[in-house]
Amino acid sequence: MxxxxxxxxxxxxxxxxxxxxxxxxxxxxxxxxxxxxxxxxxxxxxxxxxxxxxxxxxxxxxxxxxxxxxxxxxxxxxxxxxxxxxxxxxxxxxxxxxxxxxxxxxxxxxxxxxxxxxxxxxxxxxxxxxxxxxxRSIGRRMSAQIITVRPDHTAEEALERMRRNLDSAETVYTLLVTDDERRLVGALRLRDLLAADPAERVAGMLHSTEAVEVGESAELAARRCADHRLLALPIVDAEGRAVGILSVDDALAILEEAESEDAARSGGSEPLRRPYLSTPVRRLVTSRVVWLFVLAIGASLTVQVLERFEDTIAQMVVLSVFIPLLIGTGGNTGNQAATTVTRALALGDVTPRDILAVLAREARTGVSLGIIIGAAGFGVAALVYGVPIGLVVGLTLLCICSLAASIGGIMPLIAKRIRVDPAVFSNPFITTFVDAAGLIVYFLIARAVLGL
Structure with missing residues (x-):
C-alpha cells in the first residue's frame, strides 16, 4: 500500500x-x-x-x-x-x-x-x-461519453441505465433526456432522480437546460456554462441531437486558458501554454521578441512627434520635464478602459453593437478623470514652474485622459467586430497610439497657451 x-x-x-x-x-x-x-x-x-x-x-x-x-x-x-x-x-x-x-x-x-x-x-x-x-470549437473539448434517458423511462430504469454506464460516463450528476431520434428535450438532475418514486416517469422530472451547438467557440460555451452555474452543459449538433457534454471542470480549464492568453497578449507577449519553469528559454524569447519589434516600430511614432516639435521644446525646455508624466498617464488610462471593456466582452456584458454607448460612458469617465488628475497636475506644476506651465499641463492631462479612455474603450469592440482577439488590440497598441496622440495634443496646447 x-x-x-x-x-x-x-x-x-x-x-x-x-x-x-x-x-x-x-x-x-x-x-x-x-x-x-x-x-x-x-x-x-x-x-x-x-x-x-x-x-x-x-x-x-x-x-x-x-x-x-x-x-x-x-x-x-x-x-x-x-x-x-x-x-x-x-x-x-x-x-x-x-x-x-x-x-x-x-x-x-x-x-x-x-x-x-x-x-x-x-x-x-x-x-x-x-x-x-x-x-477551438467546443466539439474538440466536449466529452461524448454521456448518459441519455428517454422521457418515458421510469426513475428505476434511468438509475439502472446510469449504473451500467457509471465507469465510462463523463458525469452522472446531469443526465440528458432525449427523444427516439436522440434530440435533446431536457436534462435530469441526479438529486431529483434519487428522490423520485421508482415508478415515476422521467417526463415529470426533467427540466429545460441551456445547450450549445458543437461548432460554437469553446470559450463561449465554457462562459455560458459558468454564467448559468451548470454542472454540465449539453452539446448538440445542427439538428438538435445530443452529441456530448461539457463538464464544469473542463469549462473552468478552458476559461483559465483564455484568461492566460488574454493576460499575455495584453502585456505584449504570446501565451506560453505550459508551466513557466518547464518552458525552454528559447520559447520565452520567441514569445516576446516579435511583440517587442512591433512595439518598437510603433514607438517610432513618438520619436517622429518629438522631432516635429523640436523647435517648441527648444524654446521652452521645461516642457520636456512633463513628457514622461503625460504619456504614462495617457497609457495607463487607455489600458484601464481597454481592460475593463475586454473583460465586459468576455462576460457578455457588452457586444460590438454597444460601441456608441461604451464610447459615451468612457468619454464621460475620461473627462471626469481628466478634471481630477488635471487639477492636481495644474496645482503642482503652477507652484514650481508658474501658472502658464501649470495651465498647459492641466489642460493636457484633461485632454489625454478623455482621449485615452475613449480610444481604450472602443478598441476592443472594434477588434471583436473585425474578428481579432481584443487582447491583441488592447494595452500595447493603445499605449503606442495614445503616446503619439498625447504628445501632439501637449505641444499644440503649449503653443496656444505660451504663444510659442
Whole structure:
C-alpha cells in the first residue's frame, strides 16, 4: 500500500536532480512511489525535459496514467517524444477522446498518425469523430461519453441505465433526456432522480437546460456554462441531437486558458501554454521578441512627434520635464478602459453593437478623470514652474485622459467586430497610439497657451 505522504513532504526538485546526477535511480523511484497525482504533476512541471521523462518512467503505472492525463498538452507532447512507442501507445489509449485530440494538436503529423493507428478500432473511431470538429470549437473539448434517458423511462430504469454506464460516463450528476431520434428535450438532475418514486416517469422530472451547438467557440460555451452555474452543459449538433457534454471542470480549464492568453497578449507577449519553469528559454524569447519589434516600430511614432516639435521644446525646455508624466498617464488610462471593456466582452456584458454607448460612458469617465488628475497636475506644476506651465499641463492631462479612455474603450469592440482577439488590440497598441496622440495634443496646447 503506497504511503500517504503529506504535500509538504513531497520530494523537492533540487533533491531529485541531485539523485539523478548521482545515477541513484532506486532512490528516485522510492521518492516518487508514494506521491499523489497532483504532487507528481507539480514535480514533473518543474523538471527539465530529459529528467521529466526519466522520473515519469519510474512512476507506478496507475499513477503514471493519472499524471499523464493531468499534464498540459505541450508537456504530454514532450513525453511522447522522449518515451518508447509501446509506453506512449498504452498511456495514449487510456485517455479520453477529447484529451487525445488536445495532445495530437501538439504533435507532428507523422507521430500523431502513428498513435491514432495504434488505437483499438472503437477508440480510433471516437477520436476521429472529435478530430472532425473545427479547431477551438467546443466539439474538440466536449466529452461524448454521456448518459441519455428517454422521457418515458421510469426513475428505476434511468438509475439502472446510469449504473451500467457509471465507469465510462463523463458525469452522472446531469443526465440528458432525449427523444427516439436522440434530440435533446431536457436534462435530469441526479438529486431529483434519487428522490423520485421508482415508478415515476422521467417526463415529470426533467427540466429545460441551456445547450450549445458543437461548432460554437469553446470559450463561449465554457462562459455560458459558468454564467448559468451548470454542472454540465449539453452539446448538440445542427439538428438538435445530443452529441456530448461539457463538464464544469473542463469549462473552468478552458476559461483559465483564455484568461492566460488574454493576460499575455495584453502585456505584449504570446501565451506560453505550459508551466513557466518547464518552458525552454528559447520559447520565452520567441514569445516576446516579435511583440517587442512591433512595439518598437510603433514607438517610432513618438520619436517622429518629438522631432516635429523640436523647435517648441527648444524654446521652452521645461516642457520636456512633463513628457514622461503625460504619456504614462495617457497609457495607463487607455489600458484601464481597454481592460475593463475586454473583460465586459468576455462576460457578455457588452457586444460590438454597444460601441456608441461604451464610447459615451468612457468619454464621460475620461473627462471626469481628466478634471481630477488635471487639477492636481495644474496645482503642482503652477507652484514650481508658474501658472502658464501649470495651465498647459492641466489642460493636457484633461485632454489625454478623455482621449485615452475613449480610444481604450472602443478598441476592443472594434477588434471583436473585425474578428481579432481584443487582447491583441488592447494595452500595447493603445499605449503606442495614445503616446503619439498625447504628445501632439501637449505641444499644440503649449503653443496656444505660451504663444510659442
Amino acid at each position: 503506497p504511503s500517504m505522504r503529506a504535500t509538504s513532504d513531497r520530494p523537492s526538485v533540487p533533491a531529485i536532480k541531485r539523485l539523478l546526477r548521482a545515477d541513484d535511480l532506486a532512490a528516485v523511484s522510492e521518492q516518487v512511489e508514494g506521491l499523489r497525482p497532483r504532487q507528481a504533476i507539480s514535480l514533473l512541471e518543474r523538471l527539465p525535459q530529459r529528467e521529466r521523462a526519466l522520473v515519469f518512467r519510474m512512476l507506478p503505472k496507475p499513477l503514471a496514467i493519472d499524471v499523464f492525463d493531468g499534464l498540459d498538452n505541450p508537456l504530454q507532447a514532450d513525453l511522447v517524444h522522449a518515451l518508447q512507442g509501446e509506453e506512449v501507445a498504452d498511456v495514449f489509449a487510456r485517455l479520453d477522446p477529447e484529451d487525445r485530440v488536445g495532445l495530437l494538436d501538439e504533435l507532428p503529423a507523422v507521430v500523431a498518425s502513428r498513435l491514432v493507428r495504434a488505437l483499438p478500432e472503437q477508440e480510433r473511431t471516437r477520436t476521429s469523430a472529435v478530430l472532425g470538429y473545427p479547431p
